Amino acid sequence: MPLSLKEIHDLIERISRSDFSCFELDHDGTKLKLERRSDGAMQIVAPVGAAPAAVAVPVAVTAPGAAPVNPVPVQAAPAPAEDLHEVKSPIVGTFYRSPSPKADVFVETGSRIKAGQTLCIVEAMKLMNEIECDVDGEIVDILIANGQPVEYGEVLFRLRINAA
Amino acid sequence: MPLSLKEIHDLIERISRSDFSCFELDHDGTKLKLERRSDGAMQIVAPVGAAPAAVAVPVAVTAPGAAPVNPVPVQAAPAPAEDLHEVKSPIVGTFYRSPSPKADVFVETGSRIKAGQTLCIVEAMKLMNEIECDVDGEIVDILIANGQPVEYGEVLFRLRINAA
């Protein structure tokens, strides 16, 4: 028997409150897939079976009065394939792709990187902190635009690690 | 994989808050069965598999400050077998087994009853309301003592209905 609407609502609610980035279910005629975008909102990608069209709206995991969520287009932040390595910001600050406004960027999408190579700068309290790569690989995604603020733990880059 | 202790706790909590009278789960090595007694408490009947002994205690579904639940001894109020008929009080009042203090009781355990026969009196606002039986059968249980108050809908008698 496929899941009821209520059951699907419950699942959505539950997953919304979790920190999973992806949830897939194939259950007796119901297929449900939830993916979390990098801005924290959930998107219902493929409600099939018993799920009516009415639930196929993004479920923003925000309380009333909270800042509006800026939906990031799916193309800009595809879910990482299983072998992509993430480089996260170790500090709060402002993200810069080059050592100075007129200088070349440290890396581009497609750049081949060695561990220890500088990927970017995060400025915090007027200090320029160089963020180094911890693996050998190739840049697949650069998730932050030049000059944008970053939080602690925010993903900056995704790399395909070199095959051994 | 059997359920974790946490998962079992969650299930118990969830079912406790629900109004299910019985819950059974057979899931990859874990078998769990919960049954609610007539006083509203849950009893874990058969936690097997990953469920440790520590959870095998009755979960009383009461809030702090609420009236204490009087656990009904299992012998005194056995769950009705499937063919027992219940006679409930249609009004709030005081239960009397005989028409006057010195008179004989209307019925005893084991009495054979015809539909329309008086089983007891419930006094409300000084009026003596005779409660009549709605089936033919034999009295199996008398659940209220003489002179005790009864609520609306409270079970007074259980009868075994005569085979047709």
Place this chain on the structure above:
Amino acid sequence: MFKKILIANRGEIALRIIWACRELGVRTVAVHSEADADSLHVKFADEEVCIGPARATESYLNISAIISAAEITGAEAIHPGYGFLAESAHFAEVCHACNLKFIGPDPEVIRMMGDKARARAAMDAAHVATVPGSGLVDTEEEAESAAEKIGYPLLIKATAGGGGKGLRLVTSRQELRRFLPQVKAEAGAAFSSDAVYLEKYLVGTRHVEFQVFGDEHGNLVHMGERECSIQRRHQKLLEESPSPALDDVLRARMAAAALKAANAVGYANAGTVEFLLDKNKDFYFIEMNTRIQVEHPVTEGVTGIDLVKEQLQVAAGEKLSMKQSDIVMHGHAMECRVNAEDPVTFRPCPGRITAFHVPGGPGLRVDTAAHADCLVSPYYDSMIAKVISRGNNRAEAISRMRRALESFIIEGIKTTIPAQLRILTDPDFIAGNFDTGFMTRYQDKPATPPGEASDSDRTAVPAV
């Protein structure tokens, strides 16, 4: 003081009464329908009795079941709350006949104030101004001649009416002829009395009511006013005290009239005298509510008096705990009623509440019997919470109410919170410029004339 009382009500007001009893050391008996077996008023009472099935007529309006519940539990008194049997003179009489103290005024006072024509006559005798109107009118001819004297527009009102029923605005003789038989027929069907009278329809009026309180020793005080003009189809949405329309002189005049009205009938316990106030600062008695009101926390906010505890003490024969000179108002209080209704159509939206988080912080109070994972029943009133804010002035009370409603999380059902927030940001509301027609700006067309008495917390009492 009583040792044990029974509460003949449900929801937030039943809980409110339980809190007062606990503070006074009085034991409580909750009664409930089968639909309410898991309700908080049942959980928090010391004892509970199921009195019938979900339908109110068979449970919360079932006098015999309620009296029996009091008898089997040994309760000494019954608090009726608001709605249900709170203004049933018959119920109050049955209580007394069964040696149960009814926590409210004398049955005869309830009966008189429940009959609009008799209440009006009593006020006329006490020299309290009432809205210009007629005596009972039966025939078309009587009505027309009375209407000539009063002038149009006017209202046809059923003596036993309430809740917007048995009420019709007419602007001409033609309309009067057309609607008179209709209102009589409606009233006869709904209230088992088809007596009607005519009343001048006042434009641009405010609904301002005074809280009065008497004891059984002849003492009587007032506790200031509540401004209740923000109504939608006779449903109060937001109440506040003090009223932005009153100055000290007008307040003193209206308070004196309220005390005169209550004195005229020898009033004991909590009561509310409702007035219409027009732009010339003239005010007219419209009715007296002989019970605790939904909006009593507004008065508690500015006076610091616990009205329900006072009700219990007075009913137990004690003297009022304060003199008039002890009652001092501080700051400003405001109440919003949060209903399980669509915020645009105001249609009830019962259902299961999946998440529920009440706002906290200074100057806020939330009275509710709702909670996470509770069912808002379709059988009863749609009000699920009252939010009361208190500030040192009206601006602070408004800003506090706004942030409270913005941070009140209720998921799973629709509520009127968006409608309340719209009111709280309306420039006319913020400036204090409004009358009972205020809410018409948010609706396409009023179905009944805006204005005057809201009876949302009075439930029609069937003859039992």
Place this chain on the structure above:
Amino acid sequence: MFKKILIANRGEIALRIIWACRELGVRTVAVHSEADADSLHVKFADEEVCIGPARATESYLNISAIISAAEITGAEAIHPGYGFLAESAHFAEVCHACNLKFIGPDPEVIRMMGDKARARAAMDAAHVATVPGSGLVDTEEEAESAAEKIGYPLLIKATAGGGGKGLRLVTSRQELRRFLPQVKAEAGAAFSSDAVYLEKYLVGTRHVEFQVFGDEHGNLVHMGERECSIQRRHQKLLEESPSPALDDVLRARMAAAALKAANAVGYANAGTVEFLLDKNKDFYFIEMNTRIQVEHPVTEGVTGIDLVKEQLQVAAGEKLSMKQSDIVMHGHAMECRVNAEDPVTFRPCPGRITAFHVPGGPGLRVDTAAHADCLVSPYYDSMIAKVISRGNNRAEAISRMRRALESFIIEGIKTTIPAQLRILTDPDFIAGNFDTGFMTRYQDKPATPPGEASDSDRTAVPAV
């Protein structure tokens, strides 16, 4: 007024500051550790920044991350709450160096009051009585000669101590010799300063503190006292105002001393002057807390003033919104801290809250960031809610608190509610007869001497 501020805290105080900002129309930035991503202060703020992992030293005590968060969000000021960085003079200085207004007093005042010896010297100069004691004592000989002058019993206290650490009761010269090096070693390890001094140990004293408030224009007022003698091992459990021990004359004397203390250092913003009060009605300055206190709602309850809004206004350069003569106390207020702790052993019991229902009704306030299905983190303070009751007198405040705690539903974890209820039914507590030793009757043996300053809301600040 500021357009946007950052709140460098978590839990109920972060929410409390958000409420104040919303009422003033100030936008808020929440900062949070990875463990707090789903917390209510994050949900209710206008913006939020993750500043580090769960450990407080890497997040809520991480000055560089907090300042960066303020910079990337464009906040103009930082409210530190209580605990964490609230009494770090260094943090306040860094804020100012980065053009961020620190919402609190001047860094130099924070530094002076955080150094017990310097604070004492300032009070001596201002002729505010302090507990008889010595200057810094380094050697055994210095200590012994100072001890002869003060008399036993006395306390060895570390200058930088707090939270019950760096503190030892000694009753004889032998004990002094034995424990002096031990306290110095402890203090050196815990606070990076091993400076200690001696202080007379007073028996049967009460902890009574005065709320003071200054602005940057030289105005200074007091808002009455808070009685905080109900403590367990220097943790306040219950606070109230007014104190049952003060009459008007003593209140006026102590208030004058509190104002003198604050004036002596040119105090601006909210502060608390703590006194020990002995049975002879003599009182001694013990310390000044240079921040908002956990128990500030008690003062809000009796004065009607919103202390956090006042903090923001004063920090923005406005004058105090009231004069001393405007501040009038009404009724009685009481606070119970509900902690996720075993009610007998007081050991923290973190875990998941499965059901959470806060009490409502008149005269009650609950400040909390907890909710149903939330995790009480083992990383931070165990306080999950503050319940504040207000009544027209102490008896009403007590009965109200009792019914509030009895109806506060928290399932899934243990809380201190049973311990609080025990206090609220204790005849000595009800009679107002207690001192800081009160709680020893409920524990086998106190590990540290009962009495004086509770520092539960002051967190040791690591050198950053």
